[in-house]
Amino acid sequence: MRPTPKQGIVDFFSFSSTPRDDLAGLRNFRQRDWKHALGWLDDAGLAFYFLQKIKDTNMTDSIPPGVVSRLEQNFAANRQRVDNMAQRLDSLNKQFDGAGVRYAVLKGLSLIPQFCPDAYLRHQGDFDYLIDDESLAGAQRVVVEAGYIPKPSISKQEFIFLMPGTGNASRSSAQYSARSPHAVELHLDIWESDLHRLQRLQGLFSVNRTRTHRWNGLTFPVLTDADAFLLQVLHACHHLFTYWVRMSCFLEIGFFLNQRAADTALWDGVAQRVGDNVVLREFVVVISELVAQIFAAPLPHLIRTWGNSVRPATRVWIENYAQDCAFCELPTYEFRLLPKTKLILFLHQQYRDDMPAGKVLVRNRLIPSSRLGQIVSSVRNNPSLVLNRQWRKRQRLVRRAVFHALSGLRYLCEIPRWLWLNRDRAHSTAT
Numbered sequence: 066m067r068p069t070p071k072q073g074i075v076d077f078f079s080f081s082s083t084p085r086d087d088l089a090g091l092r093n094f095r096q097r098d099w100k101h102a103l104g105w106l107d108d109a110g111l112a113f114y115f116l117q118k119i120k121d122t123n124m125t126d127s128i129p130p131g132v133v134s135r136l137e138q139n140f141a142a143n144r145q146r147v148d149n150m151a152q153r154l155d156s157l158n159k160q161f162d163g164a165g166v167r168y169a170v171l172k173g174l175s176l177i178p179q180f181c182p183d184a185y186l187r188h189q190g191d192f193d194y195l196i197d198d199e200s201l202a203g204a205q206r207v208v209v210e211a212g213y214i215p216k217p218s219i220s221k222q223e224f225i226f227l228m229p230g231t232g233n234a235s236r237s238s239a240q241y242s243a244r245s246p247h248a249v250e251l252h253l254d255i256w257e258s259d260l261h262r263l264q265r266l267q268g269l270f271s272v273n274r275t276r277t278h279r280w281n282g283l284t285f286p287v288l289t290d291a292d293a294f295l296l297q298v299l300h301a302c303h304h305l306f307t308y309w310v311r312m313s314c315f316l317e318i319g320f321f322l323n324q325r326a327a328d329t330a331l332w333d334g335v336a337q338r339v340g341d342n343v344v345l346r347e348f349v350v351v352i353s354e355l356v357a358q359i360f361a362a363p364l365p366h367l368i369r370t371w372g373n374s375v376r377p378a379t380r381v382w383i384e385n386y387a388q389d390c391a392f393c394e395l396p397t398y399e400f401r402l403l404p405k406t407k408l409i410l411f412l413h414q415q416y417r418d419d420m421p422a423g424k425v426l427v428r429n430r431l432i433p434s435s436r437l438g439q440i441v442s443s444v445r446n447n448p449s450l451v452l453n454r455q456w457r458k459r460q461r462l463v464r465r466a467v468f469h470a471l472s473g474l475r476y477l478c479e480i481p482r483w484l485w486l487n488r489d490r491a492h493s494t495a496t
Contacts, residue, residue, distance in 0.1 A: 080362045161204060222252060
């Protein structure tokens with residue numbers, strides 16, 4: 066069977082020392098395959114990683130000129146955006162320092178070069194900061210004075226500020242423009258317990274445990290390498306659980322594993338940080354093994370050992386559903402028949418705090434009410450919104466309804482197979 070464009074591209078990124086026949090697979094792409102692939106590369110965050118890969122493998126002549134041209138144009142725009150974002154980051158950092166704000170830069174430029182060899186290969190849409198409680202008011206004041214507009218939020222751990230810009234950050238080349246909107250996100254904590262119902266992952270990271278990071282003349286505090294890895298694992302889990310995960314997130318974790326799998330000191334540090342937190346340990350296994358499945362990244366001895374003791378249902382999910390969830394297309398609200406996105410609920414249920422909360426969690430995820438409540442509240446406060454075509458388009462009301470109905474139906478249809486797989490696993494284990 067001929068691989069899909071996205072599968073062919075992902076195979077092309079394999080970290081395996083045994084090369085696959087990926088070049089022939091890409092050469093066999095048809096025109097419509099490349100059209101689909103370009104859109105998916107943008108959505109998945111892989112566009113410039115792919116461009117660099119075809120250059121490194123001397124494959125540029127094997128790719129349609131129009132595809133290479135578009136990638137090159139977007140890459141040039143993204144270089145300007147990264148430089149512009151770096152200047153803004155430096156300005157914010159200096160203002161934080163002057164105001165006595167205690168912070169650590171998360172993701173973005175803090176990932177270079179541990180998770181990404183070159184900042185220009187990544188598309189960055191926001192700045193993320195870890196802030197301690199005492200510094201929150203000062204940090205908010207600095208961000209507002211810098212021209213960012215507060216965004217209403219029901220979260221007690223995350224505060225978002227927007228810089229509107231003059232471009233469009235949607236699915237198009239415009240997202241790479243320096244004029245496209247971006248945000249500043251201030252985090253008091255990383256894991257949203259109210260969102261995920263997983264209480265035992267609070268307070269993992271602290272501004273008291275950082276190192277100094279240098280990039281292109283800039284200097285700023287970031288998490289230690291062990292904490293940065295755990296943060297990327299939780300970041301991937303968060304987006305899996307909320308149905309919006311970019312493939313580039315897994316590729317960057319794979320890059321880190323490929324570079325550091327044999328670093329005994331690092332993994333000793335990871336083991337110390339995880340301690341006896343079973344949920345965090347199993348999340349590390351889930352994400353690392355998923356990355357190994359997709360990109361053939363090497364697994365450190367520590368993670369292979371942890372993998373031997375994960376709960377049976379988690380092992381069933383890793384072996385039968387992980388790649389389906391990772392390959393779900395973005396944006397999720399584009400129409401497709403019976404999307405597999407909500408199969409992540411089988412994994413999510415394994416880590417709930419108690420049975421009643423778990424049932425409520427599944428019901429809320431199958432028929433989400435929070436977003437609907439926000440839309441109803443907006444209409445109640447401003448009834449004329451229903452006549453605003455642009456507002457209706459932004460809310461994607463019909464697409465959201467169709468997505469949740471079809472993906473929920475796919476989940477319900479999968480329950481018998483899920484139960485059978487778990488019974489089979491239990492029988493095999495007992496035998």
